[in-house]
Structures are given as structure tokens and as C-alpha cells.
Amino acid sequence: MHKQEIPANEPPLAEQAFTRLRQDVLAGTFEAGAKLKLDELQSAYGYSSSPLREALSRLAQEGLVRADERRGFRVAPISEEDLADITRMRVMLDVPALRESIGHGDDAWEASVLAAFHRLEKVESRLSDGPVILDGEWSQLHRTFHLSLLAACPSLRQRTWGASLFDQAERYRRFSARHRKTARRKSSEHKKIMDAALRRDADTACALLEEHILSTQRNVVAALKAAQAAQS
Structure with a gap:
């Protein structure tokens, strides 16, 4: 049984998740301060938790998302x-x-x-x-x-x-x-x-x-x- 080949020009799932989530955060799809729940993001974007967590961590490094004290993530507030x-x-x-x-x-x-x-x-x-x-x-x-x-x-x-x-x-x-x-x-x-x-x-x-x-x-x-x- 052959493994399914991923097209060479197809970005990794984490990169895809990052790009889509980042775009929606910038566009205001998520309200400032809104909780970003993994299960809801999985349903909305169709990615597993691993690429989504990586995407959220990268967004936190950019200052667009804040890490919650309970290990969750929220959209950065506006002030x-x-x-x-x-x-x-x-x-x-x-x-x-x-x-x-x-x-x-x-x-x-x-x-x-x-x-x-x-x-x-x-x-x-x-x-x-x-x-x-x-x-x-x-x-x-x-x-x-x-x-x-x-x-x-x-x-x-x-x-x-x-x-x-x-x-x-x-x-x-x-x-x-x-x-x-x-x-x-x-x-x-x-x-x-x-x-x-x-x-x-x-x-x-x-x-x-x-x-x-x-x-x-x-x-x-x-x-x-x-x-x-x-x-x-």
C-alpha cells in the first residue's frame, strides 16, 4: 500500500492553519479578547489540534493572540x-x-x-x-x-x-x-x-x-x- 504523496507546493498543515487563522484575526472575524477554543477552531477550519496549537503559538509571538493563564488562547485586546x-x-x-x-x-x-x-x-x-x-x-x-x-x-x-x-x-x-x-x-x-x-x-x-x-x-x-x- 503506497502512502499518499503530498504535493511539493502544498504548505504544511501548520502553515496553512497559521495563514488562515492569522487572516481572520486581522480581519476582525474574532472579536478582540475572544477565547479561541481548540475544539471550535477544529470544527471551523478542519485541522487537528496540533497544527492549530502551533499556529496559535506563532500568533502569540506576533502579538496578535495572547496566551491565557489556563493554557488557552485569546485574541489580543484592543486598547x-x-x-x-x-x-x-x-x-x-x-x-x-x-x-x-x-x-x-x-x-x-x-x-x-x-x-x-x-x-x-x-x-x-x-x-x-x-x-x-x-x-x-x-x-x-x-x-x-x-x-x-x-x-x-x-x-x-x-x-x-x-x-x-x-x-x-x-x-x-x-x-x-x-x-x-x-x-x-x-x-x-x-x-x-x-x-x-x-x-x-x-x-x-x-x-x-x-x-x-x-x-x-x-x-x-x-x-x-x-x-x-x-x-x-
Whole structure:
């Protein structure tokens, strides 16, 4: 009897579980602070407990999930304090990374930034007047654009940690979008950052990126206060 061969291009089950669970945590499918029960996750995703435990442990390392004192897992809570910490770290890491990237970027880097912005803008132009971040394709292209700006930074750790913080902020961006009455598009902000970066004006590009990050914090804080007021 021959063993069933796993296709070479098929990711391991733990990787599949991690990718799907991570996507749903970022999208807000699970409420902040919600208990992530293994039996319910097994039913929802069809994986056994082993790959799910590994996926949850990896999400805990990223700060998207918290390990419960009873050896369980919960979605990380949402708070102004946590967002302030994420924002502070993003400014500390991403702004210098952009300056480094501008200094080291070559023609291929410029082309990748332009292509990433073009794809983002094309998708955004096709979307309705609702919050664009709630569209999965736009959200992925938005991430790709931001990471492309920093891609020429020579520090792998800086890029890796920056990407993780970007994803942690994603939960807050989506929360803000769901609780905001008016949609806010950022294509003009993205273009200004890109244009400054491509003309190698590091001071302007870095100032624009920092304000871009801080504006997200202000919007989320306003949404958090509005949500709290609605509950009281």
C-alpha cells in the first residue's frame, strides 16, 4: 500500500492553519479578547489540534493572540495604550527604515514601488465609497505597497519587525473603518510618500510617513471613543 504523496507546493498543515487563522484575526472575524477554543477552531477550519496549537503559538509571538493563564488562547485586546505602543514602535522602526531604503534603493526598487502603488490605486478606483480597508484585496495591496517602500533597507530584522507591527496595526485600522461614519481614502497620502521617496527626498518622505502612521492612531482613538460612547 503506497502512502499518499503530498504535493511539493502544498504548505504544511501548520502553515496553512497559521495563514488562515492569522487572516481572520486581522480581519476582525474574532472579536478582540475572544477565547479561541481548540475544539471550535477544529470544527471551523478542519485541522487537528496540533497544527492549530502551533499556529496559535506563532500568533502569540506576533502579538496578535495572547496566551491565557489556563493554557488557552485569546485574541489580543484592543486598547488606546496598545495602539500607542504599536504606533511608537512603528515610528521608531519604519521611519529610519524608509530613510535607509531611499539611500540604498536601486532602479529595481523604484520599479517595485511604482508597480505596488499602481496596483493599489487601480483596485481602490474600482471600489465603492465604503472603507477600502475592509476589502481583502485592497488590504493586501496596501501592505505590499508599504513594505515595498522599506524593501531596500539593509536590515532584515528591521523590515521583519516593521511588517509584524504593520499587521498588528491592521486590526486597529479595520476596527476604525467599521466604526467610522465617513470613509477615508489615503491614495493621495500614499502618492506623496512615494513621490518624495522616488525623488530621493528622504526628509520629506520620512515626515510624510510619520504623519501617515500617526493619523491612523488618531482615527482609531476617535473610533474607540465613539464605540465606548455608544455602549454607555
